[in-house]
Amino acid sequence: xxxxxxxxxxxxxxxxxxxxxxxxxxxxxxxxxxxxxxxxxxxxxxxxxxxxxxxxxxxxxxxxxxxxxxxxxxxxxxxxxxxxxxxxxxxxxxxxxxxxxxxxxxxxxxxxxxxxxxxxxxxxxxxxxxxxxxxxxxxxxxxxxxxxxxxxxxxxxxxxxxxxxxxxxxxxxxxxxxxxxxxxxxxxxxxxxxxxxxxxxxxxxxxxxxxxxxxxxxxxxxxxxxxxxxxxxxxxxxxxxxxxxxxxxxxxxxxxxxxxxxxxxxxxxxxxxxxxxxxxxxxxxxxxxxxxxxxxxxxxxxxxxxxxxxx
Numbered sequence: 001x002x003x004x005x006x007x008x009x010x011x012x013x014x015x016x017x018x019x020x021x022x023x024x025x026x027x028x029x030x031x032x033x034x035x036x037x038x039x040x041x042x043x044x045x046x047x048x049x050x051x052x053x054x055x056x057x058x059x060x061x062x063x064x065x066x067x068x069x070x071x072x073x074x075x076x077x078x079x080x081x082x083x084x085x086x087x088x089x090x091x092x093x094x095x096x097x098x099x100x101x102x103x104x105x106x107x108x109x110x111x112x113x114x115x116x117x118x119x120x121x122x123x124x125x126x127x128x129x130x131x132x133x134x135x136x137x138x139x140x141x142x143x144x145x146x147x148x149x150x151x152x153x154x155x156x157x158x159x160x161x162x163x164x165x166x167x168x169x170x171x172x173x174x175x176x177x178x179x180x181x182x183x184x185x186x187x188x189x190x191x192x193x194x195x196x197x198x199x200x201x202x203x204x205x206x207x208x209x210x211x212x213x214x215x216x217x218x219x220x221x222x223x224x225x226x227x228x229x230x231x232x233x234x235x236x237x238x239x240x241x242x243x244x245x246x247x248x249x250x251x252x253x254x255x256x257x258x259x260x261x262x263x264x265x266x267x268x269x270x271x272x273x274x275x276x277x278x279x280x281x282x283x284x285x286x287x288x289x290x291x292x293x294x295x296x297x298x299x300x301x302x303x304x305x306x307x308x309x310x311x
Contacts, residue, residue, distance in 0.1 A: 001020065001021075001022040001101040002017065002018070002019060002100065002101050002287070002288075002310060002311065003017070003018070003020045003062050003099060003101065004063060004064075004287060004290040004291075004308075005018075005020060005060040005061060005062045005099075006047060006059070006063075008059065009047065009052070010047070010048065011295075011298070012044075012292075012294035013295075016291075017287065017288045017290065017291070020060070020100070022101075023102065024073070025075030026075050026104070027075055027077045028076075028106060028108070029104050029105060030071050030072075030073065030074055030078055030081060030104070030107050030110070031071070031072045031073035031074075031102055032067055032070065032071055032072065032087060032098070032103050032105050032110075033069050033101065034067060034068075034069040034098050034100060034101055034103055034310055035068050035070065035119040035122075035123070035309065035310075036068050036120025036123040036284075036307045037065075037066050037068075037099050037287075037307070038066045038123045038305060038306060039294070039302065039305075040066065040127050040128070041297070042055075042127075043063045043097075043294070044294055044298060046061075046093070047294065055093045056094060057094050061096065061097075062096040062098075062099050062100050062103075063097045063290075064091075064100070064308070065090060065093060065127055066089075066091070066098065066124070066125075066126045067088065067089050067097075067105060067123060068087070068088045068119050068120055068122035068123040068125075069086070069103075070084055070087070071084060071085045072102065078107045081107055081110070086112065087110040087111065088110065088111055088114070088122045088125060088126060088265065089105055089109045089111065089126055089262070089265065090126040090127055090258070091105055091106075091109065091260070092106070092109075092260070098123070099287060099290055099308060100287075100310070101310045106260075108262060111269055112266065113269065114269045114279075116272060116273045117272065117279055120309050121279055121284075121307060122269075122272075122279070123307055124305045124307060125268060125279055126265055127258055128157045128160055129268045129277070130258050130259075130260070130261060130264055130265060131157045131239060131258040132158075132161040132164055133164060133267075134259070134261075134264070135157075135237045136148075136161060136164055136165055136213070137164075137168075138256075139235065139237050139254050139256050140211045140213070140235040140237050142165060142168050142210075142211060143168065143170075144168060144170070146169075146170050146211060147171045147209045147211070148171070148172055148210065148211040148213060149174075149211070149212045149226075150162060150165070150174045150175070151212065151214045151215060151216060151218075151226060152175065152176070152215035153174035153175060153180070153189065153215070154176030154180030154184065155215055155216075155304075156305040157215050158174065158176065158184075158215050159187060159278075160277070161213055162174055162184055162187040162189050163187045163188065163276075163277055163278065166188035166189070166190075167188075167271075171190050171206070172190050172191070173189070173192075173193065173209070174189040174192055174193075175192075175193050176192065177194070178194070183280065187278065208230060208232075209229055209230060210230075210231055211230070211234060211236075211237065212226050212227065212230050212235070213237050213239075214237070214240075214241060215239050216241075217241055218240075218241045220245065223238070223241050224245075227247065227248075227251060233250050233252070235252045235253070236251060237253075237255075238255045239255070239256055241255070242254075242255040280304065281304075281305055281307055282302075282305050283304065283307070284306070284307045284309060285306060285307070285309075286308070287308045287310045287311070288311070289308075290308055293308065
C-alpha cells in the first residue's frame with residue numbers, strides 16, 4: 001500500500017511517500033481504509049523529535065493521528081462494528097498513523113462518522129474538537145452564564161471552542177486575526193478583539209473572565225498577563241503553554257493534553273449531523289504532498305485545517 005513515512009527525526013524533508021506492507025488488525029483492532037487524515041501540530045513535533053520523551057516512536061513511522069474511513073477488516077474479539085462501517089477516530093500518538101491507504105485502529109477509539117459531511121473532511125474533527133471539549137468541560141467545568149476569553153480562537157481548536165462554549169451558554173470573547181473574524185462571528189462569538197500585546201498593558205472588554213483558554217504559545221510575561229484576566233477562583237487553561245510560574249491564590253491553572261474518547265467523539269459527531277457544530281476545512285491535499293504540507297506548517301504558511309487524502 002502507499003503511505004507516508006520517515007526513518008529518522010528531522011525537518012519535513014525526512015518524509016517519504018512510497019510502498020510499505022499493509023498492516024493487519026490484531027485482537028480488539030480493525031483495519032480502516034483511509035478516506036482522509038489531517039495535519040496537526042503534534043505531527044510536526046513528533047517528526048522533529050521534540051516530543052521523543054513523551055511519545056517514543058519506532059521507525060519507520062507513519063504520521064497522522066486523525067482518521068476517517070471505512071472498516072475493511074475486523075480483528076478477533078471486535079463487536080459492534082461491521083466491514084463497510086464509516087468511522088472516525090483519534091489514534092494512539094505512538095502508533096503507525098493514518099497517512100496511508102490503510103491503518104490499524106483500536107476499535108474502542110472509533111465513533112461512527114458524521115453523515116452530513118464528506119467522509120475525508122471528518123478527519124478534521126477528532127483531535128481538535130476533543131481538545132476543545134476536554135479543555136472547556138473536563139478541565140474548566142464551563143457552565144451557562146460564565147464568561148470566557150479564548151486567545152487564538154482563529155485556529156482549529158479555537159473554532160470548536162467558540163462553538164461549544166456558546167452552545168453551553170457562555171459569553172464568549174475571542175482573540176483572532178482579522179481573516180478569522182467573520183467565521184468566528186458566525187460561530188457565535190459575542191466579542192472579537194485582535195491578538196493582545198501582553199507585553200503592554202492588557203486590555204480586554206469583559207475582564208475578569210471565569211475562564212481563559214490560551215491556544216497559542218505565549219511568553220512568561222504574556223502568560224502572566226493572561227492569567228491576570230481570570231476572575232477569583234476561575235480557570236486558566238493552556239494547550240501550548242502552561243499557566244503562570246507563580247499563580248496567585250485562588251487561580252486554577254492547568255495545561256490540557258488531548259486523549260482519545262469515543263463517547264465524547266460520538267457526541268461531537270451528533271452535533272455535526274444536527275447542524276450544531278461546523279467542521280471547517282481550509283485545504284485538501286493529496287497524501288503524496290505531505291512533505292510540502294509539513295514544510296508549509298513549519299514556515300507558518302498553512303492556511304488552516306488541512307486534510308490529506310490517499311489517491
